[in-house]
């Protein structure tokens with residue numbers, strides 16, 4: 001049986017960041033990815049924040065910078081212009097494969113087309129002792145001291161152990177990556193209201209010259225009937241705004257995926273096991289973005305797992321990871337979830353009014369808000385009475 005200190009299930013941004021940090025800290029690491037290559041199937045639109053990803057060595061050759069943020073509802077429109085780009089749209093394949101190269105360079109082993117099929121437990125005390133994996137070299141058993149569950153939405157390891165259940169609320173999205181004849185490379189567009197998504201939103205995210213991701217996301221179970229792919233086809237076929245101004249559109253890739261929308265898991269550490277990324281529910285509920293958390297907490301999970309190898313690798317030893325996540329983000333995520341649940345019930349008219357609020361925001365306020373950084377948010381600039389009170393409550397909670 002091959003033996004490692006740390007086995008990581010899942011080669012998304014969370015697993016790759018954990019592999020890098022754990023190997024960098026001197027641990028013997030293996031990462032197992034079920035698909036044929038890293039970022040083989042794309043399940044994300046790849047929007048994130050430049051300052052966050054530059055910290056992790058993902059530079060401008062892997063993203064398209066975004067300076068302006070446009071919003072459309074049935075009868076309203078807001079454009080928030082920035083001076084310099086703060087957001088970006090990743091070239092997901094090259095960016096995630098760059099993380100894989102960094103992990104390999106740091107000394108981590110990576111096996112693709114290698115699906116974790118089961119967890120091995122010690123016969124003496126029942127503790128996690130390794131993983132069973134179906135690989136191109138045949139069925140392998142891997143022994144390890146710590147497992148990191150970075151399997152994304154499915155939380156494969158934790159579910160297999162019966163310690164977490166399926167997500168009750170989740171987002172499901174369909175997206176085409178398209179050739180677009182006319183594209184404003186510096187601006188993203190978010191579209192809200194029933195025509196675009198009855199319980200979610202639609203988007204146009206420019207990736208590179210004449211290339212954009214156009215998609216639709218819906219929140220289950222709040223919106224149980226809409227099929228996001230059908231809605232996406234409808235938006236493109238009917239040439240709803242802003243598609244009407246984009247000239248010829250030709251899809252060249254179809255992406256489809258699920259993202260948790262329940263808020264963070266109650267516990268993200270167990271004896272011999274850490275959960276990270278989507279598996280842990282580390283997602284900003286306002287727009288269901290998780291890449292930056294996957295990378296940040298992936299790094300931390302890898303580092304702490306390596307540090308705890310001298311100890312027992314039990315739940316208590318991992319408390320630094322647990323605490324860092326909870327103290328910094330847990331509350332923000334829960335507050336973001338409340339705002340999002342309110343959004344899910346809004347009518348087209350209410351969305352028109354909400355878009356009016358955005359027009360009064362500075363770009364800095366808008367970015368803090370959309371990132372769920374409520375504690376920095378200034379509610380005095382918000383004219384819409386109901387929301388004003390709500391944001392004030394949130395601000396008080398974080399001041």
Ligand SMILES: Cc1cc2nc3c(=O)[nH]c(=O)nc-3n(C[C@H](O)[C@H](O)[C@H](O)COP(=O)(O)OP(=O)(O)OC[C@H]3O[C@@H](n4cnc5c(N)ncnc54)[C@H](O)[C@@H]3O)c2cc1C
Nearest residue numbers: 010012013014034044045047116152173257277278290291
């Ligand atoms: C439609 C859509 C659009 C999104 N857009 C954005 C966005 O614009 N910005 C943003 O920040 N976030 C976005 N997200 C969320 C974002 O994609 C996730 O938060 C992020 O990818 C989480 O990273 P992860 O590494 O935890 O999981 P994942 O990226 O899902 O990676 C998990 C990996 O584990 C592998 N795996 C699963 N089971 C096994 C197994 N048994 N054995 C081996 N390997 C396994 C999978 O193949 C996969 O490669 C979006 C999500 C969806 C669904």
